[in-house]
């Protein structure tokens with residue numbers, strides 16, 4: 001049987017890889033080395049809830065579109081604005097987040113969770129007061145399931161006095177990772193404003209102490 005040349009080359013490459021792997025294994029065995037857990041499989045904890053990175057120039061905002069990353073967040077649909085220092089008042093730190101860029105946007109982040117643990121999500125909610133609709137609406141989702149609808153009335157609010165209100169809900173983690181999503185249901189370019197999202201474990205698997 002004649003083996004086509006490119007297949008023969010591939011077979012040789014595989015053989016070389018196998019030899020290299022067994023050499024590595026032999027090295028590890030002789031040194032009594034315990035293999036390190038694979039870092040790539042360990043998901044990072046929740047982060048970026050204050051929208052402080054990446055840094056936006058003072059007095060301005062940066063618009064992101066579907067598929068782009070904003071720190072640890074991903075824009076799932078529509079457009080969003082990362083709002084820089086001094087544009088309007090942040091609830092925490094210097095920056096905040098408008099879920100409407102020039103259209104209703106959705107962001108999500110997947111992070112490590114302990115199955116069986118209950119987590120509390122809290123966040124500061126306001127709305128872009130520059131233009132209507134006056135009442136900004138949206139929803140928070142856990143693993144794609146609606147966890148909380150939210151709305152914020154911007155009547156009487158201003159860039160200097162955004163009037164942030166703390167919102168929150170809990171969820172029970174069922175997997176080693178959980179996806180948190182915030183979705184605007186406000187059409188246009190003036191959406192719900194988020195800042196200071198925090199996630200804390202509120203109950204342990206065995207008992208609450």
Ligand SMILES: [Ca+2]
Pocket residue numbers: 049050051052090091092093094095096195196
């Ligand atoms: Ca912030």
